[in-house]
Amino acid sequence: MKTAEYFDIVIIGAGFSGLYALHRFRDYDVVCFEAGAGVGGTWYWNRYPGARVDIPSMEYSYSFNEDLQQEWSWPEMFSAQPELERYVNHVADRFELRDRIRLSNAVKHMRFDEGTDRWHVHTAKGDHVICKYVVAATGALSVPNAPPWPGREKFKGEILHTAAWPEEGIDLTGKRMGQIGTGSTGIQLAPILAEQAEHLHIFQRTPAFSMPSGNRPMDFEHEREWKENYSERRQKMMQTPGVSLLERSSVACSEYTESQRQELLEEAWTSQSAFQLLLTFSDIMTNRETNEVVADFVRQKIRAIVKDPATADLLCPKDYPIGAKRLCIDNGYFQTFNRPNVTLVDVKSAPIAEFTENGLRTAEAEYELDVIVTATGFDAITGAMTQIDIEGVGGRKLMDKWADGPTAWLGLMVAGFPNLMMIHGPLTPGAQAQMLMVGEWQVNLVGDIIDSLERDHYSRIDTSEEAEGWWAEEVNMLSHNTLHRFANSWYNAKNIEGKKGGFMIYVGGFPRFARLNNEAIADGFRGFIRS
């Protein structure tokens, strides 16, 4: 057994937030454990063909260093995974972060020692670290969800998950392929698989709303303009309740005539600005009728693009509001179904039953396949924390405490788990805001908290169940004011059979979230217990 090492801070995860945390905490004795063999988190693991960010890259980039944001150039408006991975590696080198990162070394077990107010952290490679603080930058979408269909071992071909795509890549040319899942990931993947496969069967349980991403080579005028105004733009991003700096309407749908509505929706669809469609009317996420106007517009688009009417009908989402799941952003997804080598299979009416020796069997038929790609999403939001065996005060385990769903004051701290702070934890804005920006902001908040605890010679910070209750009320009140709760998704843990969670995302917008966090700290650390 290795001897214990001592650090001030352990960071879990070397994704975008964890890397910035390493930089922010550089004056402390800090170490970062990362499960992957490289840095980048989401952008390390999700290297499936077609993986691409859905926020413009001038926005989806670090803001903490002026030289970095001035010197870096993105080749496309919406960067593809290899470019994001190149960027994050550049950041790791430029800010000399690598020597404090231990790769391929996931944290497995953590125990809080109440006598010393220290965490004992144990890793996959047998490291034992004793530290004062743990900052969990474990990611909201980092544990792949692979439904437990039987027969996996029988299948003679290859089964891949999009979130664990082989680093060396894989040649899919001429293969009989099956793709399971049609969320944001599946929608990016399908057009590329279709180009390579002999035949592609796409197994769909729930159709998705999607709009064209508008990706294109970087417009250098756009880049120059952003670089000249970066500080002002970054400020503006902090004030926007959405995921991107887009035109937001303040006018309700009912204020427009039918032809004005169609004109506005058409403009949004062709705007080359992903997500613009959701901002066309002020009340799209609060008024079902308005939402239906926009949903119907997308259904008409699907029917206009997809030539076979039965396939088009199957691709039209009909039983949940648009935007209630994160809107997908595509590069020719619906057009893919016009190819002769692509078949859509409805696995809602005839669910997937098992893998077989030669492919996949649904309740209706067997499909012969060489490769099956599962684009089945994630054990989102809580999965990365609950897969670590975390013991807090009195030996209570986090996975037990969260058995019926996560609790956390401000989405940051869990009562009974002192000196442990989460970035992108449950009940934070997650994908309802720009995740890179929120991650940076939360790291700064945690940095300020730790600086102040050290300055004032505290040994422990915790929160209370009462404060967790306040935050739960805030989160639930907000989700009841919008239509998000009317879809089954990873936002409410309903993407995985049997998972309990309630509504796990903060839909009040980043500005309100940030204000409430700041007010709690300024108000004498309201909701926290320092000792």
Ligand code: NAP
């Ligand atoms: P997802 O949205 O959860 O989609 C998973 C897909 O797998 C859904 O179509 C789901 O069907 C299907 N599925 C799951 N279990 C199944 C089962 N037992 N049988 C049949 N189908 C099943 O996951 P994702 O597509 O990976 O996206 C997750 C999130 O990651 C997104 O919402 C987004 O925030 C982020 N993301 C972003 C980008 C980007 O920036 N461009 C790209 C990819 C992902 P149901 O809908 O019926 O559950």
